[in-house]
Amino acid sequence: MWPFVVVALVGAGVGVLVRGFFPVRARRAAVVTPTSQGVSKDARELLRALRSTVLVLDANGDVLQASPSAYSYGLVRSGRVALAAVSELVERVRAEGQPQDRELSLPRGPLAGAGEMIFQLRVVPLTGGRILVVGDDHTAARRLDQVRRDFVANVSHELKTPVGALALLSETLEEAADDPVAVRRFTAQMRRESRRLTALVQEIIDLSRLQEPDALVGSELVDIDAVVAEAADRVRVEAESRRITLAVGGEPGLHVFGDADLLTTAVRNLLDNALRHSDPLGRVSVGVARDGDKVRIAVVDQGEGIAPAQQERIFERFYRGDPARARRTGGTGLGLSIVKHVAADHGGEAEVWSKPGAGSTFTLVLPIADPPTTASPDTTAPTPGVPRQP
Structure with missing residues (x-):
């Protein structure tokens, strides 16, 4: 019996040594394999289904997963985040360990004089030092808001001009009531400003009607x-x-x-x-x-x-x-x-x-x-x- 016991004990000891040595490499392989592939298949499919621009970064800042729009917007180049403002936000989240939301004005390209785009970014820390970046392009919405503000400002200015002219002409006409020549001249000017005001109001109405979703x-x-x-x-x-x-x-x-x-x-x-x-x-x-x-x-x-x-x-x-x-x-x-x-x-x-x-x-x-x-x-x-x- 003792030879069998000795063999069993030796086998158990060897097994412990083998299990103590090889699982380290196995565990390393388990970590390296998903990292080299970026993220799991389910996570990739989930990120691909999002309409937003998505980045997944590893602990070193390398891009593990990126949606095609991230490249078209110029957020990613050569496997790294290409824009300094985004990199700074990522490093801040990595250091603090808390998600952050930020609206950033980002350049459209690396060349001087390139236009700007407005991005709403949410940066979230993940396990293993990885970082998730989700961005939405709000450039068109901000431009539309600016156009609306400009339109209101322009309308206000354009309406004030004929209205102010009519007020001034009416005061002048009152002072020149005894002068028939002046009365005819100021009356003609008032009619001209009235026509201009009427045309402006009508065209604003027409333009507003065209902007309704059910115009046609x-x-x-x-x-x-x-x-x-x-x-x-x-x-x-x-x-x-x-x-x-x-x-x-x-x-x-x-x-x-x-x-x-x-x-x-x-x-x-x-x-x-x-x-x-x-x-x-x-x-x-x-x-x-x-x-x-x-x-x-x-x-x-x-x-x-x-x-x-x-x-x-x-x-x-x-x-x-x-x-x-x-x-x-x-x-x-x-x-x-x-x-x-x-x-x-x-x-x-x-x-x-x-x-x-x-x-x-x-x-x-x-x-x-x-x-x-x-x-x-x-x-x-x-x-x-x-x-x-x-």
Whole structure:
């Protein structure tokens, strides 16, 4: 029995030694293997399902897992966090051991002069010295908020101008009540400011309507000929007063799906813009043409033209290349912005071609809609009691 006991004890001792030596390497392998793979498969699938930008960093700051957007945003380069502000936030969380939320303004690229993006970051410490970074791009939302604030500020300024002018003119008119010539002059100025105020309020209403999510819920088949004719009729008196010839032509019988009133407003705004920038005895033309699966409504003037630097901004709200001329002609700076919104809401776009001294061409491009064909007389059912004609 003793030999068997001795062998058993020796075997147990060897087993203890083996278990004491080899599990160290096994445990090391158990740690190294997941680290080399980044994170577990389930964790990778979970992170991949998130819409946010996600980073998982190891204890040395190397990237274990990163969503594709992290590379497109420039957050990760060569397996490391590329932006100093993000690295500093990660190290602060690593040192304190507490999650942190921070909104950071980050550069869009490594080059000087690159734009900025606004990121909302949440950095969370994990086990084993790893760090989870979750980010959401709020750049568009912040830009929208800024546009809204600018819009309110611009509206306030634009409304104050004619209102203040009317108040001043009324006071001056009261003081000059005994002077018929002054009364007529100030009355004419008040009418001009009143028209400007009315136009501004109406265009603000139109622009607000276009920004509603259900602006085109009830789209209908729209006859482009009727739209152009109505828009031309609305500006014909203005054209005659400025002694400008207004010509309408092009391919008839074209249709689009949308809102006839909005399309008429867009074409009328293009005509208003052309008339304001045309000299007396000039000519403004409206042409309609089919271009494949699109309808092109072009308004051509023979005015002073637009400089290339200004063409990129003419569709912005309240932008006026020549404020003095706009004030003299009654422009509000919203007409072309409304055209752009109408085109976008109808699935189209607004184009401009212009050359200083050679006039301008503004084109409203819309998807064409082929109206349903009506049945021919030979295929219609006969009316009861009426024989079919041979």
